[in-house]
Each structure stands twice: as C-alpha cells, then as structure tokens.
Amino acid sequence: MSQRQVLQGNYIIAKAALAAGCNFFAGYPITPSSEIAQYMSKEMPKINRAFIQMEDEIASLGACIGASLAGKKSMTATSGPGFSLMQEHLGLAAMAEVPVVIVNVMRGGPSTGMPTKPSQSDIMQTRWGTHGDHPIIALYPAFSDEIFMETIRAFNLAEKFWNPVVLLLDEVLGKAHEDIEIPEPGSYEVFQAAPNQIENLNIYDRNMGENPPRVDFFQGYPIHIDGLEHDSHGWPSFEPKTVDKMQRLRMEKIFHNLDEIIAFKEYEVDDADILLFSFGVSARSALAAVQLAREQGIKVGLFQALTIWPFPRAALQKRMKKSKKVLTIEMNLGQAKYEVERIAPCDVECRTLLRANGVPFNPSEVLQAIKEM
Amino acid sequence: MEKEEQRANEEALERRKARKPSPKANKLTLVPLYCKGCGLCVHICPTGTLQLVDAPKNKWGISVVAEAENYCIACKMCEYQCPDFAIFVNYEQDKNEGAK
Amino acid sequence: MRDYEKYIRYRTFPTPWCPGCGDGVILKSIAMAFSELKLDPNEIIVVAGIGCSGRMPTYFNTNTLHTTHGRALTFATGIKLARPEKLVVVISGDGDALAIGGNHLIHAARRNIGIKMILINNGIYGMTGGQVSPMTPPKFITETTPYGNIEPQFHVTELLIASRATFVARETVNRLLPLKQVIKKSFQHPGFSVVEVMSNCHINLGRRNKMKHPLTMTKYIEENTLKKEDYEKLSFEERGQKFPVGTFVEDLDRLEYSDLYYNHIVPLAKQSQQGGKS
Numbered sequence: 001m002s003q004r005q006v007l008q009g010n011y012i013i014a015k016a017a018l019a020a021g022c023n024f025f026a027g028y029p030i031t032p033s034s035e036i037a038q039y040m041s042k043e044m045p046k047i048n049r050a051f052i053q054m055e056d057e058i059a060s061l062g063a064c065i066g067a068s069l070a071g072k073k074s075m076t077a078t079s080g081p082g083f084s085l086m087q088e089h090l091g092l093a094a095m096a097e098v099p100v101v102i103v104n105v106m107r108g109g110p111s112t113g114m115p116t117k118p119s120q121s122d123i124m125q126t127r128w129g130t131h132g133d134h135p136i137i138a139l140y141p142a143f144s145d146e147i148f149m150e151t152i153r154a155f156n157l158a159e160k161f162w163n164p165v166v167l168l169l170d171e172v173l174g175k176a177h178e179d180i181e182i183p184e185p186g187s188y189e190v191f192q193a194a195p196n197q198i199e200n201l202n203i204y205d206r207n208m209g210e211n212p213p214r215v216d217f218f219q220g221y222p223i224h225i226d227g228l229e230h231d232s233h234g235w236p237s238f239e240p241k242t243v244d245k246m247q248r249l250r251m252e253k254i255f256h257n258l259d260e261i262i263a264f265k266e267y268e269v270d271d272a273d274i275l276l277f278s279f280g281v282s283a284r285s286a287l288a289a290v291q292l293a294r295e296q297g298i299k300v301g302l303f304q305a306l307t308i309w310p311f312p313r314a315a316l317q318k319r320m321k322k323s324k325k326v327l328t329i330e331m332n333l334g335q336a337k338y339e340v341e342r343i344a345p346c347d348v349e350c351r352t353l354l355r356a357n358g359v360p361f362n363p364s365e366v367l368q369a370i371k372e373m
Numbered sequence: 374m375e376k377e378e379q380r381a382n383e384e385a386l387e388r389r390k391a392r393k394p395s396p397k398a399n400k401l402t403l404v405p406l407y408c409k410g411c412g413l414c415v416h417i418c419p420t421g422t423l424q425l426v427d428a429p430k431n432k433w434g435i436s437v438v439a440e441a442e443n444y445c446i447a448c449k450m451c452e453y454q455c456p457d458f459a460i461f462v463n464y465e466q467d468k469n470e471g472a473k
Numbered sequence: 474m475r476d477y478e479k480y481i482r483y484r485t486f487p488t489p490w491c492p493g494c495g496d497g498v499i500l501k502s503i504a505m506a507f508s509e510l511k512l513d514p515n516e517i518i519v520v521a522g523i524g525c526s527g528r529m530p531t532y533f534n535t536n537t538l539h540t541t542h543g544r545a546l547t548f549a550t551g552i553k554l555a556r557p558e559k560l561v562v563v564i565s566g567d568g569d570a571l572a573i574g575g576n577h578l579i580h581a582a583r584r585n586i587g588i589k590m591i592l593i594n595n596g597i598y599g600m601t602g603g604q605v606s607p608m609t610p611p612k613f614i615t616e617t618t619p620y621g622n623i624e625p626q627f628h629v630t631e632l633l634i635a636s637r638a639t640f641v642a643r644e645t646v647n648r649l650l651p652l653k654q655v656i657k658k659s660f661q662h663p664g665f666s667v668v669e670v671m672s673n674c675h676i677n678l679g680r681r682n683k684m685k686h687p688l689t690m691t692k693y694i695e696e697n698t699l700k701k702e703d704y705e706k707l708s709f710e711e712r713g714q715k716f717p718v719g720t721f722v723e724d725l726d727r728l729e730y731s732d733l734y735y736n737h738i739v740p741l742a743k744q745s746q747q748g749g750k751s
Contacts, residue, residue, distance in 0.1 A: 024555055045742035050554045050734070055580040059547040062540070066520075066551025069538065070559075074551070088541055217536040218556060220515050222482075224531060226539040235485070236531070236539075377686035407486055411493030411687050433492055453505070453649045456497020457487060461475065 004181045009147055009174040010035035010077075013103055013167070014043070015182065016151035017075050020190055022101070023049040024074035026063035028056055028082060031115040032171040033105040036077040057082035061089040064100050069225060071195075071216045073155055077103035079171075080113060080122060084129070090164055091130035092227045097204070097212060097250065099158035101151075103167045105174040108358050117358030118171040120280055121332035126166050127309045133247060135254035137261055138166045138309040142283045144180040147173070149188065150306060156191035157261060161211055161253055168308065170281040170331075172360060198223065205232040208249060209256030254310060263306040264315055268294065272301030274373050275323035277316065277340055279305045281360050282329045289366035300370050311339045320348050325373050329353045329366060349373075374435065378425050381412045389421030394443040400463055401439040401451075408459035410435030414451035420444040423451065423460075477501075477508035480517075482534045489528060493687025495646035495672030496525055499593060500532055502649070503562070506656040507535075517560045520549045522569035524600045525674075526593040529564045543574030546581045549588045557731035560589065560660065567594040567608040571629060578629075578667075582638035585664040586730040591656065592629065592667055595674040603677030610714055614681045626714070629669055630721050639724040640666035643716065646673060647695050655720060664729045671698055671716065 007015070014036050017025075025044060027037035037053065044051040050067065054060045057078050064074035078086065083104045093100050106122045108114025126138045137157055141150040151167060158165040197213035198221050204212050217223065228236040229243050237243070254261065267290055269275060278286040283304040293300045303319055305312050320326065326348055328337040337352045344350050353369045355361065401422070410433050415423045422445045428436035437460070439445070449462045481504055490496045507517065517535040521527040523542040530537035540548045545563045553561045570578055570592050581588060597615060598604040605615040605622055612621045633641045640662040644652040652670065659666035673679065673690035684690040701719035704712065728737075 024551065026551060042742075045734075045739045046746045048735070048739050052550070052554060052734075054547065054550070055576055058544060059550070059577055059580075062544045062547030063551030063554070066538075066548035067555035068551075069548075070518075070552045070555035072555045089544070092541055217518055217538075217552075218515060218559065222514055222534045222536060224537045224539070227541060228539060375686060377688050381688055409487070409492030413493055413498075413687060413691070416688050450649065453501065453653070454498060456490065456494060456501065458478070458481065458483075458501065465474070 004179060006177050006179050007144070008035060008177050009144070009169060010105070011039055012144060012147045012180060013077070013151050013169070014039040016148045017101070017155070018043060018047075019185060020073070020152045020155035021192065022073050022075045022155065024064065024067040024072040025051045025076065026054050026060045026067070026074070027076050028054055028060050028078065030057075030079045030082050032107055032174050033077040033079050033103060035174075036103060057085040058089065061086045061093075061100070061102065065089060065093050065098050068098050068100050069216050070218065073099070073159065075101040075103065077105070079105050079107050079115075080109045081111070083122060083125070087130040091132055091134060093164040094130070094134035094136070094250070095132070095227055095229075096225050097162040097215065098164070099162055100164045101154045101158050101167060102164060103169065105169045105171055107171045108356070114358050116171070118281060118360060119332060119356055119358065120170065120282065120330050121335065121356060122168065123308060123330075123332070123335040126168065133251065135163060135251050136166060136309050137161065137163060137254065137307070138168055139306060140168045140279045140308045141306065142173070142280050142304060144178040146306065148180060148182065152188055152190065153263070156189065159191050159193050161257070161261070162215070163254060168280070172281055201233050203232070203234055204230075204246065204249070206249065209252050211253050258310060258314070261307060262310060262312045262315065264312045265304040265306060266319070267302040267304070269301030269303060269319050269323070272299050272323045274298070274300040274325045274327060274370055275319055276300060276302045276327050276329060276366070276370070277305070277336070278302065278329040279308055279336070282331055285361040285363050285366050286329050288363035289370060292363060292367050293370050298370060308336065311343070313343045316340070317343055317345070320344055325349045325351070327351050327353060327369060327373060329361060329369075331360065332356050374425065374427055378412050378435065381415045382424050385415050385418060385421035385424060387421070388419065389441060389444055392420050392444060395420070395446045397447070398443070399445040399447040401442055401445060402461040402464040403437065403439060404459045405431065405436055407457040408436050409433045409457055410437060411456065412437070413454050413456070414460055417450045417454050419448060419450070420446055477504040480504045480507045480514060480534050482532050485531055488532065490525060491676045493673070493675065494525070495595065495670070496529060496593065498646045498649070499591065499652075499670055499672065500529055502653045502656055503591065504533070505653050506660060509657060510660060512560060517562065518552060519562045519564060520545045520552070521564040522566065522574065524566040524569050524598065526564050526566040527569065527600075543569050543572070544577060545569070546574065546577040546588065546590070550581065550586055553586055553588055554731050554734070557587070557735065561587070562660075563588050563590045565590065565592055566599075567592065567596065568598045568606040571607045579632070579636045582633050582636035582665050582667070584730045585637070585639055585727050587663060587732075588665055589659050589662070590665070590667045592669045593672050594629075594669050595672040595678065597674045597678040599674045599677045603681065609678070613678065615678065628716070629667075633667055634722055637727075638667060638722060639664040639727050640720075641722040642667070642720040643669040643671070643718045645671040645694050645698050645718060647691055648718065658720075662723070663725070663732070664727055
C-alpha cells in the first residue's frame with residue numbers, strides 16, 4: 001500500500017535516496033539544502049549507514065568519492081556557492097569514472113546571491129563548470145512525484161554509467177511542502193551493479209560505448225585509480241594514442257546510450273504551433289499557461305525536459321518539425337536558450353521569457369508571452 | 374664524479390682501513406638497472422665495503438660497486454637505506470633485473 | 474624474494490625521483506613496516522595528494538588512489554568510514570598537507586578518524602620546480618623567493634596537539650631504524666596518527682642553497698634535528714631553526730571516529746527508533 005504524505009521537497013529527495021540504497025552521505029550545511037543533510041543524519045544511523053558532516057563542500061565531495069570507491073552508494077547535497085567549490089572533485093569523479101550523486105538546490109546567484117530565493121542559473125555551470133572534456137548527466141524534476149523518481153533514477157544512472165550525476169532542484173521546490181504518494185518499494189527499479197566484477201588489473205578495458213565493470217577497491221586486486229590521465233590499467237600515461245582512446249571511451253559511454261539517459265514530458269504538443277520549452281518550477285507555470293491558452297483556442301504545447309544534460313536534442317528537433325515557434329522559459333538571463341537556438345532548424349523562430357530576480361513566473365505572464373509570439 | 378662523491382669514497386676507504394675482513398662471508402646483490410648512484414649506501418656502510426664508480430652506460434653516469442665484499446658484516450644498513458631497491462644483503466636467490 | 478618486496482610494484486621501476494631522494498627511503502621503510510606487521514596487501518589502501526610524495530602510491534602493490542592537491546585526507550575519511558576494518562594510509566607532502574590541505578589536517582586530527590598519515594616534509598614544492606612552501610627555512614632562495622624567504626616555518630606537531638591528535642611523531646630520513654619503528658607503531662595506533670618525516674630535496678631546494686648533493690643535504694637535516702629530550706634542554710635562542718624528533722603524543726584513551734559512530738551512535742539511533750516515533 002503506497003503512502004500519501006505532505007512532505008518538503010528536500011525530504012522527498014532524502015527519502016528517495018534511502019529507497020535507492022544510498023548508504024553514505026557526506027555534506028556541509030547550506031541554505032536551501034541543509035534539510036537533506038539533517039534528515040540523513042537522523043535516519044542513516046538507524047539503518048547502520050554512514051553519515052558525516054565534513055568541514056567544507058570540497059571535503060564532502062572528496063569523502064563521497066572515497067566511499068564510492070570503497071563500494072558504497074554515496075550522495076552529497078549543496079547549493080550554488082558549494083557547487084562552485086566542488087568543481088575540482090567533480091572533474092576527478094568524471095576522470096576516474098566514479099559514481100556519485102550531487103544534489104544542487106539552486107538559489108539566486110552569482111556568489112552569495114539570494115540564499116532564500118529561487119533561480120535556474122546553474123545550468124551551464126553543471127555542464128561546463130569543471131575544467132577539461134568530461135560528460136555530465138543532469139536531471140531536473142519539477143513535480144513532487146518527479147522529485148522522488150528522478151532521485152532514484154539519478155542513483156541508477158550513476159551506478160550504470162560510472163559517472164557523477166547532478167540532481168538539480170529549485171530552491172522554492174526544495175522548501176515547499178507538497179503532497180506526494182510515495183511509491184511502493186518494488187514498483188520502481190533500483191539498479192545495483194553486481195559485485196566482484198574485476199577479473200584482472202585491466203580495469204577500464206571495454207569497447208566504445210560500453211560501461212566498465214564495477215571498479216572499486218578491496219576486491220582482491222591491487223588496482224590503482226588516478227586523477228592523472230591513465231591507460232586502461234589505471235597507470236598514469238600521456239601516450240597520445242592511449243589518451244585519445246580513453247577520452248573518447250569516457251564520452252561515448254554517455255553519448256552512445258542517450259536512449260536510456262534522456263527523459264522528458266510532453267503536454268499537448270502534437271498539434272501545437274507554439275512550443276514552450278521549460279524545466280523545474282518554470283515548467284509548472286508553463287503547464288498552467290498551456291491550459292489557459294488552449295481554453296482561448298491558441299495551439300500551444302509544453303516540452304518539459306527532465307534530463308537537461310545531455311540535452312534532449314533529438315526529441316526537441318522532432319517537435320520543431322511541426323512547431324515553428326519555440327519559447328524558452330527559464331529563471332535566468334539566458335542559459336538553456338543557447339542550446340535551443342543551436343539545435344533549431346533555420347525556419348524555427350526562437351524566443352525567450354527570462355527573469356532572474358528571484359520571482360517565479362506567473363502563468364498569466366507566460367500566457368502574455370505566448371500571445372505576443 | 375663530483376667532489377661530494379669523491380669525499381664519500383675517501384671516507385669509506387678510511388673506515389675500511391681501520392677494520393679487518395669479516396670472519397663470515399656475506400653476499401651483496403646489486404641491481405645496476407635501478408641504481409642511480411646517489412651514494413647514500415656508500416656513506417652509511419660502517420665498514421667501507423661500497424664505492425661509487427663512473428658508469429658511462431648508466432642513465433645517471435654513476436653507479437655503486439661492492440669493492441670489498443669480504444669486509445661486509447651484514448648489518449643491512451645499505452639495504453634499509455637504498456631508495457631504489459638496488460642492493461640486498463644475503464639475498465636468497467639470483468635477482469632478475471626488472472622483475473615484475 | 475624479500476617479504477617486503479611483495480608490497481612493491483616493480484613494473485613501474487626505476488622510480489621517477491631524483492637520485493638520493495628521501496621519498497625512496499620512506500617507500501622502503503613503509504614497505505618494511507607492512508611486512509613486519511604481516512599485513513595482507515588487499516587490506517591496505519594508500520592514498521596520496523599531488524607532488525613528488527604523491528607519486529608514492531604508484532609503487533605500492535596494494536589498493537592505491539591518487540587524488541587532488543591537499544584533499545587526500547577527505548577521500549581517506551570517506552574510505553575509512555565506508556570500510557572501517559581496512560588500513561588507510563595517507564601520504565602527503567608539506568605543501569600538500571600544510572598549505573592547501575591545512576584545514577583537512579586539523580579536522581582529521583580533531584575527529585580522530587583512524588587514518589595513518591605520513592607527512593613528508595622536504596621544505597619545498599619539488600614536483601613543480603622548486604617554489605617556496607610553508608616549511609622552507611627562512612632566508613633560503615627558491616623559485617618564488619629569489620631574494621630570500623621572509624616567511625617562517627612552524628611546528629606541525631604543535632598544530633596537531635592543539636587539534637587534539639592522538640599520535641604525533643617526527644623522524645628524519647637519516648634515522649632509518651627509528652623511522653621504521655615509529656611508522657610501525659603509528660600503523661598499530663587505533664586513531665589518527667601523523668608521522669612527519671624530514672626529508673631532503675637536494676635538486677630543487679638544496680641546489681639553490683649550496684647543498685646540491687644528497688649527502689650534504691642529509692647532513693644539513695642531521696645538524697638541524699635533535700632528540701626531543703635534548704631539544705627541551707636548550708634555551709629559546711639556541712633552539713633557532715632546529716626541530717625535535719621523537720614521539721610527542723601517544724594517547725590511547727580517545728576512541729576512534731568510525732568506532733564511535735558504528736558502536737555508539739548507530740545503537741543509540743536504533744534504540745530511539747524502537748522507543749519513540751521513527
């Protein structure tokens with residue numbers, strides 16, 4: 001029997017993480033994500049799982065990567081300033097192919113910004129924040145049931161693709177109390193990689209597009225894991241052919257498997273002339289505006305991205321064949337709009353509705369923007 | 374050979390002159406592939422058994438030989454000191470250079 | 474085959490360190506300590522930061538992890554809390570542990586998490602070409618202090634004592650047998666242990682300061698370190714730039730962090746779940 005509760009967004013993430021098997025949490029308090037750490041500190045010792053509050057965000061992600069390499073499913077939660085600090089270790093997780101889930105409850109930025117106001121301005125940083133070529137998976141739920149399922153999916157994708165996964169959420173949704181029907185355990189898939197998969201020291205060896213076996217310590221093989229560029233054994237190597245192959249392997253394991261990673265929701269898009277593209281709390285306003293506009297006879301639909309990175313290019317391009325006007329709605333001064341413009345064919349008109357002053361969009365404002373298209 | 378290395382050699386010779394050959398025969402195994410000729414073992418050997426020599430074929434141009442193996446008293450300080458695992462005292466078997 | 478050789482990865486030899494570098498001597502001491510304690514290589518993990526000392530894990534035939542600059546202790550904390558029964562060794566240089574990583578050193582000591590740290594102090598940033606570090610002696614010439622170093626050194630041992638560390642020791646690369654003994658003792662200590670090893674970087678520090686051979690630089694270290702008992706007898710002026718060696722703190726009473734967590738906090742939490750509302 002599934003339970004219906006009224007829960008804060010942050011608590012939904014924490015409950016979903018425990019349901020997904022998260023057994024290591026290292027965090028640092030920051031508004032608006034401290035509740036996740038607080039819930040974990042209370043619940044994890046009850047079921048013999050590890051929780052620790054570290055001395056800063058850099059240490060938090062470091063401890064999570066260390067625990068992941070020792071065989072745990074680890075998670076940390078932060079916001080803008082902490083996420084900026086974590087970039088170096090995010091790069092290490094991408095380079096050493098370590099699964100870890102990082103929750104970024106976005107607040108007004110840059111710098112200290114507006115700790116108690118929402119914004120959607122970390123989207124480009126999530127993709128490109130750390131230096132070097134690296135793939136990133138970023139999930140972005142909007143409704144309370146999506147918050148639960150996307151957290152579970154974040155852990156599954158991290159375990160499957162051996163990459164850090166960023167779970168984005170808006171401050172206002174992290175703090176709001178909403179009703180949610182918690183699904184029964186067993187009604188959703190929790191992916192657990194098979195243990196003891198290493199057979200020799202050639203830990204990263206695989207074909208282009210495949211995922212490596214579970215690479216973690218204490219399996220009986222003296223393996224070496226490094227942030228330096230390495231060959232398939234993990235030994236540091238700068239030999240050009242080896243480096244080229246390893247870099248492409250890391251990118252292709254994500255880009256070869258987009259069908260499994262990309263998720264989105266479409267509302268009334270089949271006959272839409274105008275397409276709204278949005279995510280997070282802006283998507284909720286956009287959905288209400290779509291319903292208002294349809295009542296007035298305007299043919300408009302909503303494409304809500306649940307996976308923001310890798311960008312849902314193919315699916316959006318498919319809709320752009322019918323809808324020749326696209327309106328990107330985001331609470332920043334223009335970030336996802338660059339991706340939309342980049343993938344749009346020449347005959348599609350791309351417009352934006354942007355605002356970054358901490359006030360989410362009212363459906364009537366979105367309706368006004370639709371009418372101006 | 375630098376003057377510090379020559380001085381290390383001379384001091385080792387002086388230590389050797391003040392002693393007699395060791396009553397028990399001890400075997401020193403050197404690994405020329407790993408030896409970088411730093412001279413730390415020459416300096417620490419209490420009986421002056423080891424000496425630095427020029428070795429043009431060695432990557433560092435200098436290496437260590439056990440010039441007076443009969444003076445070795447198997448104190449093993451050279452083995453404890455060597456940073457490159459290039460010297461062993463009374464090793465049980467022949468050492469293959471560059472073994473895995 | 475010597476027993477300590479089973480802890481070494483020979484496939485990567487010869488080592489990249491300069492001839493006579495103290496890092497090689499410490500590598501051997503640690504391998505000998507593992508061997509004398511009869512440890513299983515699968516039960517050990519060696520974590521290091523960046524720098525010449527950070528290349529050391531590549532040569533250990535155990536689980537090894539090479540992390541970012543200054544943050545090795547954070548990864549080790551995660552590993553120790555995830556697998557408390559394993560031996561977690563952290564190897565760090567003076568720039569890695571005291572400059573960028575100083576904060577993590579304080580908190581690892583304060584928590585008393587069961588990590589065994591070997592802090593290799595050679596007074597310079599060697600790998601990047603010889604820049605000044607927090608432990609470079611005053612007035613020395615380095616790449617970033619071409620007119621002389623105007624910053625003083627400090628005693629890490631005192632910082633660790635203030636951070637409530639439970640095992641603090643200092644040794645040098647000249648004193649081989651005491652070095653191996655203290656490393657062995659630190660591995661057997663249950664809580665957080667730090668062994669600071671004064672080492673020589675004759676190529677990057679010594680060469681610019683008239684000590685370009687390992688033998689002259691190790692002589693400099695010998696002249697500037699003395700036993701703890703003798704150091705305490707000196708007056709303040711006589712102490713100057715010298716460092717005492719020995720074991721400064723050995724506290725066996727304080728409980729280790731993962732021990733406290735799994736054997737005190739977890740039962741407490743389980744009790745509260747049965748007693749009251751969850």
